[in-house]
Amino acid sequence: MAANGFTPWPEDTALAYRRAGYWQGRPLPELLHDWAAAHGPRTALVHGATRLTYFQLDRRVNRMAAGLRLRGIEPGKRVVVQLPNTPEFVVALFALMRAGAVPVLAPTAHREPEIAHLVAETEAVGYIGPAVYRGHDHTATAARIAAGSTSLRRIFTLAAPGEQAGGFSVLPGGCLAFPLHTLDEAPVPDRRLDASDVAFFQLSGGTTAPPRLIGRTHDDYAYQLRAAAEPLGLGPEDVCLAALPAESALALGGPGILGTLAVGGTVVLLDDPAPDAAFDAIARERVTVTSVLPDLAARWLDALDGAAAGLGSLRVMQIGGARLDPGLAARVGPGFGCRIQQVFGRAEGPLTATRPDDPLDVVLTTQGRPVSPADEIRIDAPAGETGELLARGPYTLRGYYRSPEHNARAFTADGYHRTGTLARLTADGNLVVEGRVADRNDRT
Incomplete structure (x- = not known):
């Protein structure tokens, strides 16, 4: 059942997402x-x-x-x-x-x-x-x-x-x-679930204390997994190293743990992302995909010291969670012998990513484009200038749980989420994240 305090998508919007096949009604x-x-x-x-x-x-x-x-x-x-x-x-x-x-x-x-x-x-x-x-x-x-x-x-x-x-x-x-x-009992028949109900709650990021709750439905999250996997070309032969905390937005569903399971791949769970442990896991399990934050990418690069010889299976390193310095971005591919995918993603949505066929300068300097054709993003500033990123779409929340007063500030009248992220769009539609709006979405 939908949790009391959860803000659903408008009925006509939800119907449009179902008709388009984004939401498939499968818990x-x-x-x-x-x-x-x-x-x-x-x-x-x-x-x-x-x-x-x-x-x-x-x-x-x-x-x-x-x-x-x-x-x-x-x-x-x-x-x-x-x-x-x-x-x-x-x-x-x-x-x-x-x-x-x-x-x-x-x-x-x-x-x-x-x-x-x-x-x-x-x-x-x-x-x-x-x-x-x-x-x-x-x-x-x-x-x-x-x-x-x-x-x-x-x-x-x-x-x-x-x-x-x-x-x-x-x-x-x-x-x-x-x-x-x-907790090991004989299985009982499944309880019939409604895919439009809340599947689980994630927590908001930023500096908000305490964090706000984000209700993710079965429909919207299952679609996010499919949409996020496509730019990676994720398939059953892939091995994903989950080095970031499992509940975090990127590690769980960007496409992460659940997206890898959805395509029949293998997930390697690593509780210590220190370079030695990560490199050992990559070499031993023939990891093909992993996700890191910029500071972790820098730690791994600094610790390579010839270790890259055993990391040849790695084909893509996703980097997100914070602004990536272009100089650091330029070192990752040559250092690990793989390509990088810059991503921007939050538990609230939306999710953007660079593509395999993007020019190198796009990969090194932007966070790419939305992973879904139904994602709607705009910048609250004149074209080409930096402003707050606003978003709505089939996996972007319509309201924080039990937060009516905050929601009145954090969402526009037509359902766009004021993300609290400062960004701009390039002429070819790629997102460049510049920082945070500190005066509204990070306030309690």
């Missing part, structure tokens, strides 16, 4: 069934020594969905997911959706104030996170939040490698805590 968990049927024995996920085929991934999702239902996660309820780049992140995301619940995706770096805000804002009944991660006790944090919450009553924790986790425990206030690996 994401249903699509996972299709992917498993088409690519069953192929490797879907790799994490260290762990490898899951599409068959195994779909089966684990089924069984975890059943376990979540049996432990009180009811359809329509929200569950905060705060997991690192592990197979459990992908399994939990799909299992919650398959159970009819709505995941709320949070970075592992968030601490008690941010997670407590998400729980209160969404009235979350559950939390899924690591027991302890990089020295922080997430279980204790979740327990403290539950003690002061009127909704949070189930905590599911991912044990550290090699750690033996026992059965459930009762926390103060009657909240129940379960090891995530115990």
Whole structure:
């Protein structure tokens, strides 16, 4: 069901997107069934020594969905997911959706104030996170939040490698805590989902504190995956390295983890993007595509020191998330022996990207063009000048969750999102991102 506080697209607009084939009425968990049927024995996920085929991934999702239902996660309820780049992140995301619940995706770096805000804002009944991660006790944090919450009553924790986790425990206030690996029950029939409903929530970027919630529907996100994969020429032979946090916009669906699964490729999940770990994963798994931020691209370049000889499988490095210096952009291709794709993407939408046949100067100096012909972008400034980027389209939000006052400022009367991004358009229609508008969209 659509979450209360979610702003849908206008009915006539939604109908136009469906008639054009952008929205196909297929919920994401249903699509996972299709992917498993088409690519069953192929490797879907790799994490260290762990490898899951599409068959195994779909089966684990089924069984975890059943376990979540049996432990009180009811359809329509929200569950905060705060997991690192592990197979459990992908399994939990799909299992919650398959159970009819709505995941709320949070970075592992968030601490008690941010997670407590998400729980209160969404009235979350559950939390899924690591027991302890990089020295922080997430279980204790979740327990403290539950003690002061009127909704949070189930905590599911991912044990550290090699750690033996026992059965459930009762926390103060009657909240129940379960090891995530115990959610393994006999599959039950899928709950019928509506593709126009909210599939999951992502968080806004920028400097907004606390972050705002962005409801992504099954329809709009499934279309984004298809649209983002096309400029990359992404296919079943591709191996995607997910080195950025799995819940981030670029790593999850730009086309990222879910876009790679949608075409039958392999996703290598890497929780440590340090150069040594990344280069080892690229060489070992024959990675063909990865996504990085500019500062991470610079770190990897500085650490090459002859390592590029083992990275010959890499064909495309996506770079986004911040303005890329043209000098740094010019070093990436020769350094890694691959081409780069500049992208601009936010959880709110839109998504732009350079194309394989673009001239070199376009690739080095712009963030390309929208990935969908239905994307509408304009600059709030005279032609050729810098101004705020405004956007609307089949995967660009129409309103932040439960934020009517902010939405009145952040959206035009005709539905364009005021992105808070300063940009300009070149004569040939490519986007050049210049910075942020700091006076409106970053205010609480």
